[in-house]
Amino acid sequence: MARWEGGAAARLREAAMELYAERGFEQTTVAEIADRTGLTARTFFRHFADKREVLFAGSEALQEGMVTALRDAPPSATPMGAVGAALDASTVFLGRDHTHSRRRHAIISANPELLERELIKMATLAAALSAGLRERGVPEPDASLAAQAGIVVLQVTFERWVTSPAATDLRTEMSSNLERLQTVTTAQ
């Protein structure tokens, strides 16, 4: 991608986020997003499949980063150890910009269609991690249980991080909540 094109995507994303926050996601059109940046709708569609894509463009990179970390965990790692490595990798993507994440979260929470998309993203992520664990030789149901338990930690941690007014360290929170899950599930 040429340098100015990268700039265009970033400007379009910024303008879209502003408009979604000001008017609501439903009420914003691609033409308005393009207008605010001085670019055309055609340029918008070179970078994003649709309005929704602006909010979910990072999903593939997140999934790839998590699956790679799971795959690269030492062969001696337990299923949950490998999932822990994936969670640790996720914080590089998710913990980058607290202000942006807070805005995105507010936009998504206000729109049922976007919330559904977020749930589907999480289910897809869980399925990818399960597949990665099976490739590591983990049998079912352990692979699905460990992968989905990891996604629970990710969701709970990210939700708390993003709704907290001050930016705490997401990586520390993630590893602390993974430990909490272990404590909570085994307390008899």
Added chain:
Amino acid sequence: MARWEGGAAARLREAAMELYAERGFEQTTVAEIADRTGLTARTFFRHFADKREVLFAGSEALQEGMVTALRDAPPSATPMGAVGAALDASTVFLGRDHTHSRRRHAIISANPELLERELIKMATLAAALSAGLRERGVPEPDASLAAQAGIVVLQVTFERWVTSPAATDLRTEMSSNLERLQTVTTAQ
């Protein structure tokens, strides 16, 4: 509800499930469902808000049953112990009819819109269980972690049960997978 009305709902549900399986969910109309039973579309709408509702009519009873079991768990029960009681209660609703559940699962799996609805149902259930745990005095993030981990066990167990050709005992599977989750999450 008068007796004949209960009969109408059951007949409509049966006809709808047949048609969804034969033609696909999208391709079936309410008029066709009513036709097959010799009833009117008006009668259909007295029992179900829409076509989709036929497949999700049991959701409220399931949630109520699970939340009640969680609430009624002895005060000494740990968070996961209370969630275990809710999971046990869920099997009364989910494990009733393997053949019906298998058909329903095949219909839902073939339709992204129905799969989304199923995900939302699970997220709502997790939120209800978290709220129930907080009422029992469980702090966050433990309440969310325990509730969502329980939903993971429910989803993994039900998916395996419903895709298995022979009906195993759902209640036994549920409790065995809850134990597996505990083993998997704590193996270092």
